[in-house]
Amino acid sequence: xxxxxxxDLKNKIGEQxxxxxxxxxIRDQGGIKFLIIxxxxxLIQAVVLKSEKAVFDFVKELTLESVIEIEGLVKDQxxxxxxxxxxxxxxxxxxxxxxxxxxxxxxxxxxEETDQTIRFDYxxxxxxxxxxxxxxxxxxxxxxxxxxxxxxxNYLQIYTPSFMSTSSESGAEVFEVKYFDRKAYLAQxxxxxxxMAMAAGFEKIFVWGPVYRAEPSxxxxxxxxxxGLDFEISYIESHHxxxxxxxxxxxxxxxxxxxxxxxxEIPFTPFPQMTLKEVKEKIxxxxxxxxxxxxxxxxxxxxxxxxxxxxxxHDFVFVIDWPIQARPFYHMRHGKNMELTKSFDLVxxxxxxxxxxxxxxxxxxxxxxxxxxxxxxxxxxEYISFFKYGCPPHGGVGIGPARIIMKMLDLPSIKEAIxxxxxxxxxxx
Amino acid sequence: xxxxxxxDLKNKIGEQxxxxxxxxxIRDQGGIKFLIIxxxxxLIQAVVLKSEKAVFDFVKELTLESVIEIEGLVKDQxxxxxxxxxxxxxxxxxxxxxxxxxxxxxxxxxxEETDQTIRFDYxxxxxxxxxxxxxxxxxxxxxxxxxxxxxxxNYLQIYTPSFMSTSSESGAEVFEVKYFDRKAYLAQxxxxxxxMAMAAGFEKIFVWGPVYRAEPSxxxxxxxxxxGLDFEISYIESHHxxxxxxxxxxxxxxxxxxxxxxxxEIPFTPFPQMTLKEVKEKIxxxxxxxxxxxxxxxxxxxxxxxxxxxxxxHDFVFVIDWPIQARPFYHMRHGKNMELTKSFDLVxxxxxxxxxxxxxxxxxxxxxxxxxxxxxxxxxxEYISFFKYGCPPHGGVGIGPARIIMKMLDLPSIKEAIxxxxxxxxxxx
Numbered sequence: 001x002x003x004x005x006x007x008d009l010k011n012k013i014g015e016q017x018x019x020x021x022x023x024x025x026i027r028d029q030g031g032i033k034f035l036i037i038x039x040x041x042x043l044i045q046a047v048v049l050k051s052e053k054a055v056f057d058f059v060k061e062l063t064l065e066s067v068i069e070i071e072g073l074v075k076d077q078x079x080x081x082x083x084x085x086x087x088x089x090x091x092x093x094x095x096x097x098x099x100x101x102x103x104x105x106x107x108x109x110x111x112e113e114t115d116q117t118i119r120f121d122y123x124x125x126x127x128x129x130x131x132x133x134x135x136x137x138x139x140x141x142x143x144x145x146x147x148x149x150x151x152x153x154n155y156l157q158i159y160t161p162s163f164m165s166t167s168s169e170s171g172a173e174v175f176e177v178k179y180f181d182r183k184a185y186l187a188q189x190x191x192x193x194x195x196m197a198m199a200a201g202f203e204k205i206f207v208w209g210p211v212y213r214a215e216p217s218x219x220x221x222x223x224x225x226x227x228g229l230d231f232e233i234s235y236i237e238s239h240h241x242x243x244x245x246x247x248x249x250x251x252x253x254x255x256x257x258x259x260x261x262x263x264x265e266i267p268f269t270p271f272p273q274m275t276l277k278e279v280k281e282k283i284x285x286x287x288x289x290x291x292x293x294x295x296x297x298x299x300x301x302x303x304x305x306x307x308x309x310x311x312x313x314h315d316f317v318f319v320i321d322w323p324i325q326a327r328p329f330y331h332m333r334h335g336k337n338m339e340l341t342k343s344f345d346l347v348x349x350x351x352x353x354x355x356x357x358x359x360x361x362x363x364x365x366x367x368x369x370x371x372x373x374x375x376x377x378x379x380x381x382e383y384i385s386f387f388k389y390g391c392p393p394h395g396g397v398g399i400g401p402a403r404i405i406m407k408m409l410d411l412p413s414i415k416e417a418i419x420x421x422x423x424x425x426x427x428x429x
Numbered sequence: 430x431x432x433x434x435x436x437d438l439k440n441k442i443g444e445q446x447x448x449x450x451x452x453x454x455i456r457d458q459g460g461i462k463f464l465i466i467x468x469x470x471x472l473i474q475a476v477v478l479k480s481e482k483a484v485f486d487f488v489k490e491l492t493l494e495s496v497i498e499i500e501g502l503v504k505d506q507x508x509x510x511x512x513x514x515x516x517x518x519x520x521x522x523x524x525x526x527x528x529x530x531x532x533x534x535x536x537x538x539x540x541e542e543t544d545q546t547i548r549f550d551y552x553x554x555x556x557x558x559x560x561x562x563x564x565x566x567x568x569x570x571x572x573x574x575x576x577x578x579x580x581x582x583n584y585l586q587i588y589t590p591s592f593m594s595t596s597s598e599s600g601a602e603v604f605e606v607k608y609f610d611r612k613a614y615l616a617q618x619x620x621x622x623x624x625m626a627m628a629a630g631f632e633k634i635f636v637w638g639p640v641y642r643a644e645p646s647x648x649x650x651x652x653x654x655x656x657g658l659d660f661e662i663s664y665i666e667s668h669h670x671x672x673x674x675x676x677x678x679x680x681x682x683x684x685x686x687x688x689x690x691x692x693x694e695i696p697f698t699p700f701p702q703m704t705l706k707e708v709k710e711k712i713x714x715x716x717x718x719x720x721x722x723x724x725x726x727x728x729x730x731x732x733x734x735x736x737x738x739x740x741x742x743h744d745f746v747f748v749i750d751w752p753i754q755a756r757p758f759y760h761m762r763h764g765k766n767m768e769l770t771k772s773f774d775l776v777x778x779x780x781x782x783x784x785x786x787x788x789x790x791x792x793x794x795x796x797x798x799x800x801x802x803x804x805x806x807x808x809x810x811e812y813i814s815f816f817k818y819g820c821p822p823h824g825g826v827g828i829g830p831a832r833i834i835m836k837m838l839d840l841p842s843i844k845e846a847i848x849x850x851x852x853x854x855x856x857x858x
Binding site: 160 | 452555562583630664791
C-alpha cells in the first residue's frame with residue numbers, strides 16, 4: 001500500500017492507509033494502547049485495541065523511537081489531538097530502538113531542555129524534535145526564495161575553493177592544512193574569488209559555501225565553520241546599489257517563507273539607514289564602553305537594534321559611512337570624504353548579519369590604499385593583479401545565513417541553526 | 430542612461446543606448462575604427478567615425494580588455510557580425526587594461542589554446558572567453574533544474590561540516606588540519622552526515638558542498654577539492670528506488686538546460702542497466718587488463734560507455750550488483766545473494782559520475798559487516814550508534830556535478846568545469 005504522509009491524513013478519513021514514522025510516545029490504558037507516530041510532516045495518534053491481538057502484543061514490546069509502518073483505518077475521534085486517529089490493524093517494525101534513549105525527544109514537562117552539550121553529542125536524536133526540524137525547513141524555504149531572486153535576475157552561481165596558498169586577507173585566524181609537501185590555508189571568505197569573477201566579466205554571481213574561522217570564540221554567535229552566502233555584482237554606481245539588491249534578496253527569502261506557511265513578517269522597504277556617526281550619537285547616552293570610535297561592538301549592535309525597532313518598527317537597519325580604520329584596504333573610499341568607505345553593515349534584530357561594500361577596482365588606487373594601511377605590497381601583489389587587465393566597478397556582500405535564521409526564529413545560539421555545529425571544542429558527531 | 434545588455438540590442442534598432450563591457454577587439458581602418466564589445470550576454474560591434482573627434486582620439490589610446498561604457502545609436506548594418514552595430518557617440522573609460530595581456534582572450538587563429546597551466550595561472554582572464562563563460566552558465570542552469578526537482582519533492586537542504594575529528598571512511602587520502610591544540614580532518618564525503626539526517630527523521634535531504642580528496646592524482650578527472658551533490662532518502666524498498674530518483678533528478682537538470690537555450694538532448698528513461706557481471710562479459714573480448722574481477726577501471730568504463738551508446742543510443746548506464754569486495758561495509762547486501770550489495774554506479778559517456786546504494790540501517794548487521802571487512806569495531810562505534818535508536822531504511826548517492834558538466838560539454842578535463850581548480854600542484858590563483 002502506498003504510504004500516506006501524516007499531513008495528508010485529514011483527507012483520508014474513513015479510508016485505509018499506510019503510514020511510516022518514529023514512535024514518538026506510547027500510552028497504555030489497559031485494554032487500549034495509544035501510539036503517537038511522527039513523520040517529517042507531523043504527529044498522529046494511533047490506537048491499538050486489545051481485540052487486535054497480534055498488534056496489541058507487538059506494541060507491548062515496542063520501544064520509543066523505533067521506526068514502524070502502520071496500516072490502519074483513519075477515523076474521526078474528537079478526543080484525539082488532531083480530531084482524528086488511526087485504528088492500527090497491522091504494524092511492521094522497520095527499526096528497533098534501544099529501550100534507553102540517551103536524550104529525550106519529547107521536551108521535558110518542565111519546559112527545560114537538556115543541556116546543549118549533551119544534546120549536540122546526540123544531535124541526530126536532538127533534531128528529531130519537531131521544533132528543531134522546523135529550523136531546517138525554514139532554512140530550506142528561505143534559501144529557495146533567495147535563489148528564486150538570483151534566478152530571476154541573471155546571476156551565475158559559482159563555487160569557490162577552500163584551499164588557498166597563503167592565509168587570506170586578515171592573515172590571522174586561518175586554519176592551516178597539510179597539503180602534500182607544503183601548507184595550504186582554508187578560505188575565510190570567498191571575497192577575492194568573487195572579485196576574480198567580476199574581473200572575468202561574470203557580472204553577477206552568488207556563492208553558497210563554507211567559510212572557516214580559526215577564532216577561539218566561545219560566544220553564541222561564532223562557530224569555526226559556517227555556510228556563507230556571498231554575492232557580487234558589476235557596473236554599480238555605489239554601495240547603495242548593493243544595499244537595494246540586498247533588500248530585494250531578503251524580501252524574496254521572507255516572501256517564500258511566508259508562502260510556505262511559516263509565520264514571518266515580510267520587512268518593509270526601504271530599510272532604515274544610519275551613518276556610523278549617527279549610531280554612535282544615538283546610543284551615547286547608554287554609556288557602552290568601546291574604545292573604538294570607528295566601530296561598534298556586539299552590545300552597541302544590540303542596543304541599536306532595540307532603538308531602531310522602537311523608533312521605526314523595523315527589524316533591520318543599514319549602518320553606512322564606515323571610517324577607513326574599520327574597513328579593509330580594498331573598500332572604495334568616498335570621493336567627497338576620503339576618510340570614509342563606501343561600505344555598510346546590515347544589522348538584524350541587533351546582530352550584524354551582512355557586511356558589504358563597493359570594492360576599489362582601480363589597481364593604482366588599490367596599491368595606494370594598501371600602502372596607507374601599512375601593508376606589504378608584495379603580499380597583495382597577486383590580488384592587485386586581478387585588476388590590471390580591465391575590471392568593471394563592482395561590489396558585493398558577505399552574509400551569514402545561520403545568523404539570519406537564528407534571529408528570525410529567536411534561537412538562543414547560532415549553533416541551533418546549524419545541522420552539525422563545529423566550534424573550538426566540538427568536532428563530533 | 431539605463432544600460433542595455435548586448436543580447437537586447439536587437440530590439441533597440443534606431444534607438445540611442447548605453448552599453449557596458451570589455452574591449453574584446455579593436456580594428457583600425459584609417460578613418461574608421463571598429464570595436465568589438467563583450468558583456469556577459471554577448472558581443473557587439475561598435476563603429477567609431479573620425480568625424481566624432483573626441484571619441485576617435487580616445488579610441489587611439491584604448492587598450493584591449495579595458496572596460497568601457499559606450500553611448501551610441503543602434504543601426505542596421507548588414508556587414509556587421511550581428512547584422513547591426515552601434516555608432517559610438519561617447520565613450521567612458523571604466524577600467525584601463527595594461528597594453529600587454531598575459532594570455533589572449535580571443536582564441537588564437539591556429540585554433541590552439543594557450544597551455545592549460547598558463548591559462549589557469551591567469552584564470553580570471555581565461556574565463557573571459559565566451560566559451561568558458563558558457564560552462565558556468567550551463568552549471569547554473571543544470572543546478573537550477575535539479576533544485577527545482579528537489580523543491581517539488583519535499584526535500585530539505587542541509588549543509589554538512591567539513592571538519593571531522595577522525596579521518597572518514599577509507600582512512601586514507603584525507604587532509605589533516607591544525608585545529609587549535611589538536612588535529613581535524615576534512616570530510617571526503619557527507620555520507621555519514623546524510624545518514625545522521627535520516628536517523629533524525631529528515632526523510633529526504635540534499636547537500637551541495639565541497640569534498641576533499643588528498644589523492645596524489647594527475648588525471649583529467651581528479652582534483653583535490655570539488656563540489657559534491659548528495660541526496661539521501663528514507664523508506665526506500667531498495668537501491669532501485671534511488672536509481673529512479675536519480676533518473677528523474679537528471680532529467681530535471683537536462684530539461685532546465687534545454688529550456689534555457691543550451692543545446693542538450695534530454696536522456697530517455699529508463700536508463701539502461703547492467704550487472705557488473707554482464708559488463709565484464711560484454712567487454713571481455715577487448716582484453717583490458719584489470720586484476721580485480723569485482724570492479725571496473727577507467728578504461729573499462731570508457732569502453733562500456735561506447736558499447737552502450739552503440740547498442741542503445743543512450744549516454745547513461747547503471748551498473749548494478751556490485752560484489753561486497755568493491756563496496757564499503759555499510760552497503761546493504763542482497764537478501765538473495767549475500768555476496769552482492771544493493772548498490773550501483775552511474776556511468777555517463779564512459780565516466781563514473783555517481784555512486785549510490787541502499788545503506789544497512791540495522792546496527793547489529795552493520796557490526797557484523799564491519800567485522801567481515803576486518804574493520805576495528807571501536808573505530809566505527811560512533812557511526813554505528815546513529816542506528817541504535819531507530820532509523821528508517823534509507824539510501825542515497827554521491828554525485829560529481831563537475832564530471833557531468835565535463836562530459837556534457839565534452840571538455841578535455843574536469844578542471845575546465847571548475848571555476849578555480851585545485852590539484853596537487855595548484856593552490857592559486
